Amino acid sequence: MAKSPSLFTATFRRDLLLAFRHKGEMINPLVFFLIAISMIPLGVGPDKEVLMRIAPGILWVMALLATLLSLDNLFRSDFDDGTLEQLLISPHPLYLSMLAKVLAYWIATGLPLTLLSPLLGGMLSLPSGAFIALCSSLLIGTAAMSLIGAVGAALTVGLRKGGLLISLIVMPLYVPILIFGASAVADAAQGNPFTMQLAVLGAILIMALLLAPLATAGALRVSVNG
Amino acid sequence: MTVAPALLELRNLTCERDERILFARLNARFYEGQAVQILGPNGSGKTTLLRILAGVSRDYNGEIFLDGKSVIDQAWEFANDLLYLGHLPGVKKSLTPLENLRWYAALQGSVEDEQLLLALAEVNLAGYEDTPCYQLSAGQLRRVALARLVFSNAKIWILDEPFTALDKSGIAQLENRLIAHAEAGGLVLVTSHQDIRFPQLQILNLQDFAENSTVGGLVRG
Numbered sequence: 217m218a219k220s221p222s223l224f225t226a227t228f229r230r231d232l233l234l235a236f237r238h239k240g241e242m243i244n245p246l247v248f249f250l251i252a253i254s255m256i257p258l259g260v261g262p263d264k265e266v267l268m269r270i271a272p273g274i275l276w277v278m279a280l281l282a283t284l285l286s287l288d289n290l291f292r293s294d295f296d297d298g299t300l301e302q303l304l305i306s307p308h309p310l311y312l313s314m315l316a317k318v319l320a321y322w323i324a325t326g327l328p329l330t331l332l333s334p335l336l337g338g339m340l341s342l343p344s345g346a347f348i349a350l351c352s353s354l355l356i357g358t359a360a361m362s363l364i365g366a367v368g369a370a371l372t373v374g375l376r377k378g379g380l381l382i383s384l385i386v387m388p389l390y391v392p393i394l395i396f397g398a399s400a401v402a403d404a405a406q407g408n409p410f411t412m413q414l415a416v417l418g419a420i421l422i423m424a425l426l427l428a429p430l431a432t433a434g435a436l437r438v439s440v441n442g
Numbered sequence: 443m444t445v446a447p448a449l450l451e452l453r454n455l456t457c458e459r460d461e462r463i464l465f466a467r468l469n470a471r472f473y474e475g476q477a478v479q480i481l482g483p484n485g486s487g488k489t490t491l492l493r494i495l496a497g498v499s500r501d502y503n504g505e506i507f508l509d510g511k512s513v514i515d516q517a518w519e520f521a522n523d524l525l526y527l528g529h530l531p532g533v534k535k536s537l538t539p540l541e542n543l544r545w546y547a548a549l550q551g552s553v554e555d556e557q558l559l560l561a562l563a564e565v566n567l568a569g570y571e572d573t574p575c576y577q578l579s580a581g582q583l584r585r586v587a588l589a590r591l592v593f594s595n596a597k598i599w600i601l602d603e604p605f606t607a608l609d610k611s612g613i614a615q616l617e618n619r620l621i622a623h624a625e626a627g628g629l630v631l632v633t634s635h636q637d638i639r640f641p642q643l644q645i646l647n648l649q650d651f652a653e654n655s656t657v658g659g660l661v662r663g
Contacts, residue, residue, distance in 0.1 A: 221548055222548065223548045223549055225548070226544065226545050226547075226548030226549075227545070227548075230534070230537070230541070230544075230545050233537065233541065234534065234536060234537065237536045237537075238536065293534070296530075297530055297531070297532060297533060297534055297535065298528050298529070298530025298531060298532035298533075299532050299533075299534060299545075301493075301496075301498045301526075301528060301530075301532075302526070302528075302532045302546075302549065303549070304497075304498065305496055305497045305498055305521055305524065305526060306521060306549045307518050307521035307522045308549070437500075440498060440499075441498075441499050441500060441501055
């Protein structure tokens with residue numbers, strides 16, 4: 217018979233399974249993204265020139281807010297049912313388990329957001345030449361935001377009402393991602409190269425990959441302690 | 443000094459919560475083959491002590507030794523030797539009992555699926571393998587958590603109120619499992635408000651270590 221998988225695989229699989237069992241929670245940020253973006257042309261007016269100019273910024277800001285919306289759930293249920301403390305006292309490296317959790321979370325939220333974005337870009341009359349920039353910047357950006365957001369979620373999981381606090385902790389850290397992400401899309405929309413912005417986003421992602429799981433594990437220890 | 447080092451030794455353990463000392467200068471030695479019931483009124487720090495021993499909480503003064511060496515220097519060995527069942531059952535309600543145990547199996551190392559099914563049968567949950575846990579009763583949820591004891595290879599079992607919500611036969615089964623574990627050379631630390639039927643149960647009363655009390659040592663029951 218097959219042996220049990222490593223804790224990384226098991227945690228990753230379990231969290232994906234949980235995400236798909238709680239479809240409502242998973243769809244929430246997507247619905248928010250969809251509704252918020254489709255409101256923009258109604259509020260701003262259907263002027264193509266104006267929409268095209270604000271599209272990169274709007275798409276990125278909404279994607280950021282949608283990510284923020286679901287962040288509180290990342291460790292909440294694990295904390296409430298006691299599996300979090302079991303994970304913390306296990307003899308396995310926490311870095312990997314945290315990575316597994318964030319990866320599953322990103323596949324359930326960031327990835328669908330990225331896949332949905334060209335459709336909404338079209339709604340804001342973003343030129344189709346910018347779709348690649350939009351998708352690739354969101355792909356890297358949402359992954360980095362999930363990793364960084366996990367630190368905020370870990371810090372506030374012990375508090376009953378941590379929702380707003382997460383935003384306050386995490387927002388400043390999202391600013392560079394937002395600036396470079398939106399500027400990549402804006403440059404692509406004008407037909408300019410956007411590799412520089414993607415490179416910076418990639419660098420941020422690598423930094424987050426290296427440091428965020430460690431910070432998350434440390435923050436969880438503090439939260440569970442109290 | 444005893445010749446053989448105690449499996450688990452607490453030296454001068456003091457824990458303070460919100461400027462209130464829960465217990466102070468707690469000294470105790472636990473050996474292989476022992477079962478210890480930790481007693482004390484509500485709020486005396488039983489759960490806190492277990493959380494400290496399990497490594498969940500690090501909010502204490504004093505030292506803990508495993509096999510004569512400080513646990514801080516051998517955190518990995520300690521975590522490997524330990525099974526902790528806390529106040530919260532640690533069972534995900536939207537997963538089935540089998541899926542829950544699979545994750546615990548990965549936490550522990552390698553356990554085959556048949557063993558997990560066997561463990562579920564052992565705690566009278568055969569037939570519930572694929573029922574989502576939110577459909578189970580509180581007692582059955584507790585049994586899912588207790589199924590971990592069946593396939594565990596940890597030496598030290600730390601159980602916080604494991605009898606909660608169990609029916610009479612469940613309690614008897616669990617008592618037998620604890621006896622068997624102690625006889626096989628394991629160590630059981632348990633809190634419970636009810637009397638445990640156990641041949642050589644030892645009692646650690648936290649009231650002896652409440653503030654201003656200087657009595658020390660493990661009282662034989």
